[in-house]
Amino acid sequence: MSGPSGRHFLQLPGPTNVPDRVLRAMDRALIDHRGPQFADLTRRILADLSWIFDASEHVFVFPSSASGCWEAALVNTLSPGDSVLAYENGFFAAGWSDVAERLGLRVERIQADWRRPAVASPIRERLASDRGIRAVLIVHNETSTGVTSPIAPVRAALDDLGHEALLMVDAVSSLGTTAYRHDGWGVDVTICGSQKGLMLPPGLGLCATSRRALDANRDAALPRAYWDWAEMRRCNRDGFFPSTPATSLLYGLAESLRMLREEGLESVFGRHARFAAATRAALDGWGLDNHCVDPAGYSNAATTVVGPEGVDVRRFLDEVLRRFDMSLGGGLGRLRGEVFRIGHLGDLNDLTLLGTLAGVEMGMRAVGADLRSGGVEAAMSHLLATTPAGMAPAKERSTT
Ligand code: PLP
Secondary structure: OOOOOOOOEEEOOOOOOOOHHHHHHHOOOOOOOOOHHHHHHHHHHHHHHHHHHOOOOOEEEEEOOHHHHHHHHHHOOOOOOOEEEEEEOOHHHHHHHHHHHHOOOEEEEEEOOOOOOOOOHHHHHHHHHOOOEEEEEEEOEEOOOOEEOOOHHHHHHHHHHOOOOEEEEEOOOOOOOOOOOOOOOOOOEEEEEOOOOOOOOOOEEEEEEOHHHHHHHHHOOOOOOOOOHHHHHHHHHOOOOOOOOOHHHHHHHHHHHHHHHHHOHHHHHHHHHHHHHHHHHHHHHHOOOEOOOOHHHEOOOEEEEEOOOOOOHHHHHHHHHHHHOEEEEEOOHHHOOOEEEEEOOOOOOHHHHHHHHHHHHHHHHHOOOOOOOOHHHHHHHHHHHOOOOOOOOOOOOOOO
8 A cells, every 4th residue: 555655646637747847936035016127927827828729809818716707707798688599418518507607697597418529510400589688608618527628619600600699618628638729729818727727726727819709898796896897907917917817826837838838839739649649548448438439529538437337436536545656537427426527637647647547456456346458458459559650758846
C-alpha cells in the first residue's frame, strides 16, 4: 500500500495537475493591483486569451469558479422572462439550465441522450417554431459523460433560419484540450474556468464574447452587480479590474498561456487525443465499456467508464484512493454510482497516464472485478506506436 511518499495522482477531469512552471510563477510577491506592472500583466493575459479562445472581442476574467460565468453570460445579455433553449445531455448542461431558471428566465429543455454527442436537428426544430428564443445553451465537452459535441452545426441551424438567438457554449473542459473556435464557429459567449486545460488551480472564470453579445449587454435587464461586463470592460481598458483581482492566479494564467503557446495548440490537442485513445485502448483490453457510445463524441479530456457488473463503483474509487493515492472522478447526477471518470487532461505525460491506468486495473482487481488482463499493455502499445511527431520537447519538471 502506498504511504505518504511520492506524489498524489490527481486524475480527475479537473481540477488537473498544476505544472511546476505555473506553481513557480504563482509563488511570487504580490504587486499593486492598481499599479503599472499590473496593467502590463492584464494586457498580456487578455491578448493571449483572445488567441486561445479564437475570440476577437473582449474576454472577461472573473475571480470565480466556471459556473459563476454561466451566470455572468446570462445576466449580461438577457432580461427577465426571456426564453432560452438548453440542450441537456449531461450533468453540467443541466446545471447551467437550472441557473437560467433560477435567474427568472424561461427555460425550454431538449432532453437528449447522455451517451451521445448533441445533434442539431431538434435545436433547429425548436428554433424554427419559436422565433422569440433569445439564447441557445450547449456544452461543448460534457465532463460528466465524456462526450464532446459539435458546435458548428448549431451555428449553421441558427444561420439557416436567420434566427437572432445568441449561441452560448460551455467550453470548461474543452479549452486547451480540444480544438475550439469561438469566432470561427460564430459563438456569442464561451464560458471556461481555470482548473482544466489551462492547468491552473480553480478560481478564475472566463467569458469570451462576440460583438452581438456585447451589444445585447446594453439592453439586458437582468439584475447584476459583481458580474457586470460594462464595468469590467471599462476597467480592463486600462489594465485593471473593478474589484481586487486574483493576482497570483493571474501570474499563473500568464505562465500557462505561455506554455500552451510554446507547445502550439495543434500539439496540445494531439497530445490530449493520443492520451484519450490510449485510455480507450485500455478499456477495450479490460473489456470495460465507455459511457460514450458514439466514437464521434469521444472526449479528449476525460473518459467516463461504465462500472462493470457486480462492482460497487464507490468502493472502487475509495480503494484506489486508499491504496494507490489516486483520485479519479465519480459519477455525477444520475450517473452517481454507475460510472467513474478518468481525467487525461492538462499536465501529464505517457508515464503519468500509464500509472493512472495501472491504478485503475489494480483498483478493479482489489474490489474483485472480473477484468480481462491486457488493458495497460494495450495502452502501452498505443503510446509506443503513436509517439507524436509534433510533441513538444520535455518540459521543465519537478526536481524532486
Ligand atoms: N461546466 C463543465 C463542463 C464542467 O466540467 C464544470 C466543472 O467541472 C463546470 C461547468 C462547473 O465549473 P465550476 O465547478 O468551476 O463552477
